[in-house]
Amino acid sequence: MAGLLERERSHSALPTVPTVRTVPTLQHIGAIPPQGLKYRHEIKYRISEAQAEVLKQLLRPLLRPDSNADASGSYVVRSLYFDTPDDNAYFDKINGVLYRKKYRIRIYNGSAARIVLECKYKHNMMTAKVGAPLTLRQAHQLQHCEYDQLLRGTNSSPLVEMVRDMALANLRPAVIVEYVREAYVYDVFDTRITFDAQVRSGLWNPGLFDVAGVTVKAFDQVVLEVKFNECLPEPLALVLENAALSREAVSKMAQAQAMK
Numbered sequence: 001m002a003g004l005l006e007r008e009r010s011h012s013a014l015p016t017v018p019t020v021r022t023v024p025t026l027q028h029i030g031a032i033p034p035q036g037l038k039y040r041h042e043i044k045y046r047i048s049e050a051q052a053e054v055l056k057q058l059l060r061p062l063l064r065p066d067s068n069a070d071a072s073g074s075y076v077v078r079s080l081y082f083d084t085p086d087d088n089a090y091f092d093k094i095n096g097v098l099y100r101k102k103y104r105i106r107i108y109n110g111s112a113a114r115i116v117l118e119c120k121y122k123h124n125m126m127t128a129k130v131g132a133p134l135t136l137r138q139a140h141q142l143q144h145c146e147y148d149q150l151l152r153g154t155n156s157s158p159l160v161e162m163v164r165d166m167a168l169a170n171l172r173p174a175v176i177v178e179y180v181r182e183a184y185v186y187d188v189f190d191t192r193i194t195f196d197a198q199v200r201s202g203l204w205n206p207g208l209f210d211v212a213g214v215t216v217k218a219f220d221q222v223v224l225e226v227k228f229n230e231c232l233p234e235p236l237a238l239v240l241e242n243a244a245l246s247r248e249a250v251s252k253m254a255q256a257q258a259m260k
Contacts, residue, residue, distance in 0.1 A: 066183035176202035
């Protein structure tokens with residue numbers, strides 16, 4: 001079948017991490033995921049609200065709602081992204097650096113009940129993530145770049161490794177992004193489809209738990225994300241193929257930073 005399904009199959013091989021680099025800088029080496037971490041395909045589209053509603057109607061019979069959704073079928077995601085004083089993560093994205101990564105603290109529905117520190121690695125349209133839960137105290141320590149205090153108070157291996165990396169890179173809070181997510185899952189190839197609407201930014205306000213701090217609209221459209229392992233399942237590929245969507249290298253973090 002010509003089209004999206006074949007294009008996804010052609011990208012099904014996971015990227016191989018090179019063992020030799022012409023310019024082995026710490027910035028590039030640090031963006032290579034830990035050994036054994038699995039990459040996933042990630043495709044993004046920017047679509048209108050009308051397109052989003054039609055796609056939801058077509059996809060719902062094939063998918064089941066994400067278990068994190070509330071009675072309305074959605075939930076609010078808020079992320080505090082970190083960057084260097086020179087905005088290296090932002091410019092890596094803008095310049096299309098082959099291997100790159102970004103750190104964020106993420107909460108859900110404005111609650112401190114679940115706080116996660118994540119490092120997201122990116123290679124073309126492939127992604128991998130490492131995450132570790134945070135206490136409210138640890139989240140506040142990261143927001144204030146109190147890396148030494150946090151390291152003295154934890155022995156969690158993933159968390160220690162990420163915090164050390166953040167400290168070495170001199171990362172500091174850069175921008176907050178919040179949106180309403182409607183998510184669906186398909187068990188084959190661990191496929192996940194999300195619709196992110198009402199994307200807003202806090203611009204210069206880095207207060208992750210400041211309820212009124214995220215007020216500036218970052219996108220008028222809905223961000224559609226499709227994530228899967230080996231291959232995009234054919235029933236879903238056919239729906240997206242017929243919608244005639246165009247891939248975009250959409251970054252909610254980069255858009256919010258560009259607005260500052």
